[in-house]
Amino acid sequence: MFLTERSIQSDKLQFLSSSIFTEMANLKHSLIAQGRDIIDLGIGSPDLPPPAHVQQALIDAVLRPNAFGYAHQQGFPTLRQAFADWYGNRFDGVAALDPMKEVLVLMGSQDGLSHLPAALLNPGDVALLPDPAYPVYEAGVYLASGEIARMPLLADNGFLPDFNAIPEETRRRAKFMLLAYPGNPVPAMADEAFFKKAIRFCKENEIILVHDLAYSELTFDDYRPLSILQVEGAREIAVEFHSMSKSFSMAGSRIGFLVGNEKVVGALAMLKSNIDYGVFGPVQHAATVALTGDQSYLKEMAKTYEARRDALVDGLAEIGWTVDKPAATMFVWAKLPYEVDTREFAFRLMREAGVGVIPGEAFGEQGRGYVRIALVQPVERLQEVVRRIKESGILEG
Structure with a gap:
């Protein structure tokens, strides 16, 4: 047959x-x-x-005798510390991140976005996702046997979801909500008042809040987007993805981060420790140089x-x-x-x-x-x- x-x-x-x-x-x-x-x-x-000094750092690291061994699964401690420091410097008011508990190195943010649902969802659990949205958001939920409740992003509402329109039954079954500001495909903006509303909604309904901040550095006209971790109460319930693909033009290098609530970060870290061996070491070294070097x-x-x-x-x-x-x-x-x-x-x-x-x-x-x-x-x-x-x-x- x-x-x-x-x-x-x-x-x-x-x-x-x-x-x-x-x-x-x-x-x-x-x-x-x-x-x-x-x-x-x-x-x-x-x-x-990428910046010339980052390219050179990658070249130098590749030539080291031990460059091709297995990398640290959750990211080199030096890189995790570098990212924690960079985050604190970039986003005013973010309390110091614990690099070992609140920072996880990923093979790009898409890696984390696609795997996080498997670390959080049981069959029948609901994920609240924006519509329209980056396709991997849905893919990860389907692969985790979760269910999707879509939150329409409408121009009349500034492409922000209407939390009041989410039915009570959906709220009860929801495990996490995913937001992205500024996002892909909709490059809309969200202010502190909106994030406070989102945090309050998620706390009231015991929902994990996930924010995709891949475009924090690709901004115009003096606009500076917020990290959700800058908002009071976020650390209790929220995590945030960041990607060096867009910030430092390292897309093919595949390196990103998840930061925030240590229980959620830990859940993804546990899953990842069973399915891969971490980001290629020289790429981690180049990323460390990018984060700690000249930011111009x-x-x-x-x-x-x-x-x-x-x-x-x-x-x-x-x-x-x-x-x-x-x-x-x-x-x-x-x-x-x-x-x-x-x-x-x-x-x-x-x-x-x-x-x-x-x-x-x-x-x-x-x-x-x-x-x-x-x-x-x-x-x-x-x-x-x-x-x-x-x-x-x-x-x-």
Whole structure:
């Protein structure tokens, strides 16, 4: 008997397929094969290199005789201390983190986001997730046999969830809530008053609060996002993810952190100790150098993306497509210029203008009517994007 897809795959995998991403990638490759020049603004992969001294630190560490042995599973103590110190310096009012209990090194924040549900959820437990949201949030919950209750993020409410709209039964079954400000795909902002409200809601309902702060350093116009750990009472109930992928352009190096409530950090640490051997040692060394060295790169990197944002958003406005300017992240969450099927618009944009974006529905039902545009090309290429869109006539319907 031949193996079939049904006989091989776990039922859970049906929730993980991302057909939109696959379809967009297939169309891009088919057009490239025809000789087309496609400007891909779909995937948010940083195109800038890390600081030169961080690159050199990685090179030096790789050449050490013991570089290729197993690494410390929960992160080198020196790196955990470096991150605790960096966090305290970066976010005013955050009490000193215990590097051994409240800091965990991860293979990128996605590693932690995908595994945390398995460390927290039992079958039947509910995770409160934003909609739209980064797809790995849902994937981790499905793999942990948990259930999802979606919190709509609507423009009319500043893309903040309405906690009062969460049914009592859902609150009773909820184990954790996940927030991301500024987030992906929606680069919305949240203030201290909102975080206080979230902390109060989670305490009243005995829900763990998880905050994804991957974009804390990729901010514009003097905007400085809050760490949830800056808010009174957060340490009792909250944890926060941070990624060096965006802060220091170390995406391929795969290194990130979870910080906060030691019981939640400990739960993920226990799970991780059973499934991997930690981040490659030279990468940990390079990350330590990044955190303890010259921090001027962060401002320079943010200025580069700010210039890209302005080139794209101002250019689109000049040709008749007005979209909100994000105050942070490498993404523009662009409302479509007229009523149209989101997928149809994205496919037309690639075919007729040679520009790749992601339809908003790839991130949830509330993403319909939007596309996510990644600022991962130089200013000159983004100006070319504007020119192509104008000449394609797609804005005319």
